[in-house]
Amino acid sequence: MVGDPDALADIVSAECLQSGLLTSGDIDVTALTASVRGYRVGSIGAIRSAIEPLQAAWPFDVVPHGYKIRFVVRGGASVVTIPAADLDARGEGDAPGVQITTSREMDSQLPRRVTVQHLDYDREHNAGTQYAERLNTAAINALVLDLPIVLTATEAAGKAEVLLYLYWLERYDVAMTLPPTYNQLEPGDVATLVTPEGNVSLRLTAIHYTSDGRIACQAKYASAAIYTPTAVGASPAVSGTTTITPVGASVYVLMDVPMVSSAQSGPSFLVGMTGALSGWKGGVLMQSTDAGSTWASLQDFGPPGASLGTCTNSIGVVEHRVIDNASVLNVTLTQGELFSVTQLAMLAGANHFAYGANGRWEIIAAQSCTLVSGTSYVLQNLLRGQFGSEWAMGLHAVGDALVLLDTADVAAIAMSSGSIGLSYLYRGVTVDRDISTDSNRAFAYQGVNLKPLSPIALTGNRDPSSNDWSLSWIRRTRDGGEWRDHVDASLGEASESYAIDIYA
16 A cells, blocks of 8 residues: 555554454544555455554554444553552452562563664665664664555654664563552553652553452553654665765763862763764763673763864973963864853863873863864963862873863763772764774773862971971862852861871
8 A cells, every 4th residue: 555645543444344343333543643655465364463563663552442442542641640549459458468569571681673674765665674772781682573664764763763662661560459449441541650759650551350349450661752753764775966974983081080060079080972073973981890791881972072182292381370371282173173262261161171191181271272274273371280180281292182171062970989990991882883893991980080189389487496397388179169259268078187298
């Protein structure tokens, strides 16, 4: 069946009436409002097998409703709110039981990838294939669905995405018993369960009535948003001139740097990620704590990603308490752009960069960022050694990394205090690519952002009569050090104590 779109309701109704046992008055298909461009029934078979591909493409349930068979579209609104007090309905005198029971399918049994094979509307109904994949799972199963339905590439990609996330959402089976006051419920209804932990949406899959009128319900987790996909399909062949944009690998920098913002108040390090090529569609930072046996997703990054690059020269030690108007830092960006800011904006936190490499990061700021050519910039009018990093000013080399510390593009990765000093493996995986496309990178978080800053302006006075020395200094804080009139800088630590080494 091809040509002008037909209503899904008409197709399902026509299939049901072919049984010879049902009439149009026996079925209710009014909820099936989707349009179908084309649908192929290739052989004689059961009516159920003809309806199942349509049910996969436009998820709906088939439930009894009085003396009719009703077709209910998934993703509907909740029809009832069930307080926790109504759970565990039981006979008079019976001991309390379990309010709600859940069982969960093992992750290894669920699909990592769902592929939809379809008839491509934009390619004269030739075979098309679209898929959706979860990267943050150890599951390896792949599910292929052959849908003899005419779809565009984007429609097929969306249906693959919906089915993938539906399989994972519905891995939980929920059982509960309700009192007879809920006898209006039917399979396919969505109910909102109110619990102390929050509201839970459930789609009822089966209802059984006990001899004393109680209602034993089976349900799956439900989410209306899951039926609105965001995937965009890609057609493998189009007519006319085609420009293919390479996606490229993910480029990322792991930064164990001092505390720059409140997002780093706990154990954490910063990560900036972008693409090696302009066609980069985003990436995922993966971590393995068991030498590569298993991998977990830590953070997603969207395009265009962080502004980061490599320095083609190095700058040395200067007086870090004033603006450095003499040094010039040249950088070639992998991706992104840099912009100049006013001096006041720089002093307020704009245009701050991590400059260096693991173990010797310096935090700098640049007022002037001038484009030379392509992606090459010159940075001038610098603040050096910010946030207690002045010790690293003399350790730079040609080829050091430079990362713009923009909170929108650089992520803080939370760690546990027990992971400080432990070396884990990391990979940056581009969207729609396999984890094997990147190699291992070992990195040990050392808790640099948790270390108090050393005091400055140390002075000493010796008493000529006793030869005793009196030492004084100005303390620094790693948190809340903004300038305020008539107010000292906050301590920023749980307690104030110092360790002093005196060399004779």
